[in-house]
Amino acid sequence: MANGNDHGNDNDNDNDKGMVRCCSCFSPFAVAVAVASCQLPVASCQLPRRYHLPNAMPLSYTSSMNIERILIADVLANVEVGAEVTIGGWTRTVRASKGGFSFISLNDGSCMDCIQIVADKALANYESEISHLTTGCSLLIDGVVVESPGKGQRVEMHAKEVRVIGLADAETYPMQAKRHTFEFLRTQAHLRTRTNTFGAVARVRSAMAGLIHDYFQSRGFLYVHTPLITASDCEGAGELFRVTTMDPDAPPRDDAGAIDYSQDFFSRPTYLTVSGQLEAETYACSLGNVYTFGPTFRAENSNTPRHLAEFWMIEPEMAFCDLQTDADLAEDFLKNIFAGILNKCPSDMEFFNKRIDKTVIDTLTHIAESPFERITYTKAIEILEKADCQWQFPPAWGIDLQTEHERYLTEETFKKPVIITDYPSSIKPFYMRLSDDGKTVAAMDVLVPKIGEIIGGAQREERLDVLTERMAAQSMDAEDYWWYTDLRKYGTVPHAGFGLGFERTIQFATGMANIRDVIPYPRTPRSADF
RNA sequence: UCCCCGAUAGCUCAAUUGGUAGAGCGAGCGGCUGUUAACCGCUAGGUCGUAGGUUCGAGUCCUACUCGGGGAGCCA
Numbered sequence: 152m153a154n155g156n157d158h159g160n161d162n163d164n165d166n167d168k169g170m171v172r173c174c175s176c177f178s179p180f181a182v183a184v185a186v187a188s189c190q191l192p193v194a195s196c197q198l199p200r201r202y203h204l205p206n207a208m209p210l211s212y213t214s215s216m217n218i219e220r221i222l223i224a225d226v227l228a229n230v231e232v233g234a235e236v237t238i239g240g241w242t243r244t245v246r247a248s249k250g251g252f253s254f255i256s257l258n259d260g261s262c263m264d265c266i267q268i269v270a271d272k273a274l275a276n277y278e279s280e281i282s283h284l285t286t287g288c289s290l291l292i293d294g295v296v297v298e299s300p301g302k303g304q305r306v307e308m309h310a311k312e313v314r315v316i317g318l319a320d321a322e323t324y325p326m327q328a329k330r331h332t333f334e335f336l337r338t339q340a341h342l343r344t345r346t347n348t349f350g351a352v353a354r355v356r357s358a359m360a361g362l363i364h365d366y367f368q369s370r371g372f373l374y375v376h377t378p379l380i381t382a383s384d385c386e387g388a389g390e391l392f393r394v395t396t397m398d399p400d401a402p403p404r405d406d407a408g409a410i411d412y413s414q415d416f417f418s419r420p421t422y423l424t425v426s427g428q429l430e431a432e433t434y435a436c437s438l439g440n441v442y443t444f445g446p447t448f449r450a451e452n453s454n455t456p457r458h459l460a461e462f463w464m465i466e467p468e469m470a471f472c473d474l475q476t477d478a479d480l481a482e483d484f485l486k487n488i489f490a491g492i493l494n495k496c497p498s499d500m501e502f503f504n505k506r507i508d509k510t511v512i513d514t515l516t517h518i519a520e521s522p523f524e525r526i527t528y529t530k531a532i533e534i535l536e537k538a539d540c541q542w543q544f545p546p547a548w549g550i551d552l553q554t555e556h557e558r559y560l561t562e563e564t565f566k567k568p569v570i571i572t573d574y575p576s577s578i579k580p581f582y583m584r585l586s587d588d589g590k591t592v593a594a595m596d597v598l599v600p601k602i603g604e605i606i607g608g609a610q611r612e613e614r615l616d617v618l619t620e621r622m623a624a625q626s627m628d629a630e631d632y633w634w635y636t637d638l639r640k641y642g643t644v645p646h647a648g649f650g651l652g653f654e655r656t657i658q659f660a661t662g663m664a665n666i667r668d669v670i671p672y673p674r675t676p677r678s679a680d681f
Numbered sequence: 682u683c684c685c686c687g688a689u690a691g692c693u694c695a696a697u698u699g700g701u702a703g704a705g706c707g708a709g710c711g712g713c714u715g716u717u718a719a720c721c722g723c724u725a726g727g728u729c730g731u732a733g734g735u736u737c738g739a740g741u742c743c744u745a746c747u748c749g750g751g752g753a754g755c756c757a
Contacts, residue, residue: 246716254716301715327692327707328718334749389756451755452682464757604757652757
């Protein structure tokens with residue numbers, strides 16, 4: 152066997168049970184080749200008796216080549232007993248025994264579970280280093296996978312070498328091996344991903360992003376990168392952040408004393424985008440079905456568990472499409488990604504179901520399997536007016552639905568997602584298509600229990616005359632949107648789309664109560680730390 | 682932005698309706714242990730968010746501010 156110091160550089164190819172021989176592949180791009188080369192005859196393989204998995208990454212950290220760091224997720228699930236592997240991670244708890252050995256629970260973020268390392272006092276640095284380990288230290292461990300006599304784990308690891316890479320002073324390290332409130336962890340956002348909850352949120356968020364791309368890519372949607380800086384200042388979606396290079400203390404001024412934006416970077420006032428929709432429409436009206444997936448900015452002074460100043464939004468846009476198909480897509484899309492996340496992150500989802508919200512798995516399963524309710528706004532108002540409820544805001548046709556109304560519909564009346572369509576034109580933006588009744592527009596909102604509006608969408612107004620009338624009615628200058636109206640002037644086409652709040656989707660899927668806990672570094676009024 | 686609640690040890694909280702602060706966890710040390718949020722013992726650790734005010738005396742009452750949480754609005 153390799154001794155503890157050369158990290159697998161031995162080439163003696165013995166036949167230890169469970170060892171797998173394979174060629175090295177230090178480029179992550181060569182995974183397929185490497186896996187294939189594992190089929191080579193043993194004699195042709197010059198490399199160490201190391202377990203090789205597609206997820207293994209070369210340990211470029213060390214100068215000794217031929218080492219690969221195996222993910223703990225793989226060790227726990229796939230690596231067979233007897234194999235020697237190298238893992239790296241951060242200690243969660245260390246239970247030291249003065250008698251002879253220590254148990255180290257190590258987590259590397261690849262999965263919810265930690266692997267238990269048994270470190271014997273025979274190790275060279277046992278007294279000097281291992282017996283002093285505390286929560287949060289980073290380690291590289293070389294050892295053999297063995298069956299675990301303890302409960303709750305298939306295997307554990309007997310360390311052959313424990314390299315202490317970084318210590319964490321227990322006196323000051325904020326992440327104690329105990330329960331912390333989310334409020335406290337928000338103040339330690341750079342370290343909170345070392346907890347079970349935030350590790351799981353990060354994995355689910357990443358998986359969810361992948362599922363969303365998969366959904367659209369596999370259906371022929373084109374991914375469009377719409378600009379983050381915009382000059383459109385009145386899309387009606389909220390307050391905008393200004394983008395400028397002017398000195399706030401001494402902005403250039405014109406003869407009349409007004410701020411002279413012609414001297415600003417873009418020679419005009421510019422802002423961070425509140426939506427990529429208008430630009431996405433232009434791509435849809437030449438390339439068919441498209442989607443955006445990127446950050447969005449709202450300068451609204453919103454202080455709620457459902458609002459961020461910077462959040463991510465997904466906005467599909469489809470040509471030759473009406474409201475019904477738009478709603479069909481929204482429903483199919485949500486079902487698909489919720490079923491997908493249950494399938495892709497089972498242990499993280501079990502964690503959320505056990506520790507965060509005991510109903511999430513049932514809820515997501517139910518959503519994936521049963522049809523959404525679809526009602527018109529008019530019908531929704533009827534239901535609310537008949538409801539035996541003391542409304543803080545009595546429902547009435549022409550007034551937008553309040554939070555209490557949305558929750559009543561999703562949580563009391565239907566107990567599932569509800570798609571509400573055909574809102575009064577007076578409460579919806581200019582670009583939504585005016586219906587034949589002249590009073591409503593082809594809008595749809597998807598409401599879900601607890602979160603409320605998760606999707607807002609519409610069939611777009613494709614008739615030039617109606618569009619310009621509606622712009623004028625909302626005191627907009629159509630000239631500013633000449634490129635948008637051009638779509639209706641040249642080869643106009645019915646089209647529709649919607650916007651999905653990414654963080655609200657993750658909130659719903661995980662049961663996390665506060666949106667600030669499902670984005671790495673939340674930006675909210677008076678808060679832009681990290 | 683509006684309404685409500687909160688701020689006490691590193692973290693989570695308590696302090697009998699004004700009499701100069703306690704617990705659990707965490708940490709340090711010791712003991713014990715195939716342990717797994719281990720267990721047992723000892724020790725250290727706080728000018729009670731900030732600034733004023735009332736009072737012989739304020740963690741406790743009053744005012745303002747800051748920060749945090751919940752609800753509402755705006756929305757995704």
